[in-house]
Amino acid sequence: MKDDTLTKSILGCYTAENKICTFGHMFSLCSCSEATLRRRIHQIKLLVSYNHNSKFYTLSIFADFDKFGIWAWQEVLFSRHGSLSTTCRVLVDNSKAGYTTKELATILHVRVSDLLRIQSEKQLIIREKLGKEYVYYTTAPSLYMSQQEARRSIILSLGKGQKGALPKKDTVIAILVAIISCERVDHGEVLHSLKTSNKQLEVDIPDIEAVISHYGLKKTAFK
Secondary structure: OOHHHHHHHHHOOOOOOOOEEEHHHHHHHOOOOHHHHHHHHHHOOOEEOOOHHHOEEEOHHHOOOOOOOEEEEOOEEEEOOOOHHHHHHHHHHOOOOOEEHHHHHHHHOOOOHHHHHHHHHOOOOEEEEEOOEEEEEOOOHHHHHHHHHHHHHHHHHHHOOOOOOOOOHHHHHHHHHHHHHOOOOOHHHHHHHHHHHOOOOOOOHHHHHHHHHHHOOOOOOOO
């Protein structure tokens, strides 16, 4: 099958209503070998899901990525950065204060503890125990020091926290992730970040205020 015909066959599998497709379905519609189809999929740069055992593919034009480069469609997850392994490394490398396992799991909506441990063993990222949790940092020396300092500021702020009514634990973690990612602790900016990254999250300004108040966070804490 000629390249242009094969490409048309692949693209024909996708519509506005059918934004994801399995390799098996595409193969059933294309008169070529599996190797040829996989090569063509790579050439036209289809995105492959990082959950469901990389079973699903999609077109990049469909993906409405959040600020972390993640897009979910019917519980199938895709990353702008590629595989889950690459995505974890990119997120850690570009974070302001590194990430804990729970923070990355909140962003990616999948378990990542084993993957992060393996990456740290391969020296792709740095893992350090901080309290009861591991924090993952970039291996770039200057940024690593900056991330460490920012993380210490967060821990100090948490240590000054006062007891108060808080939303559920997962929501608190999501809010803290958003605060770390924002340039400043601004209620509106944090809320926009939360709504953009997880449209199903039930959160509003009072929840953000409760977290900020509880942990004694300052508007300039993470600049």
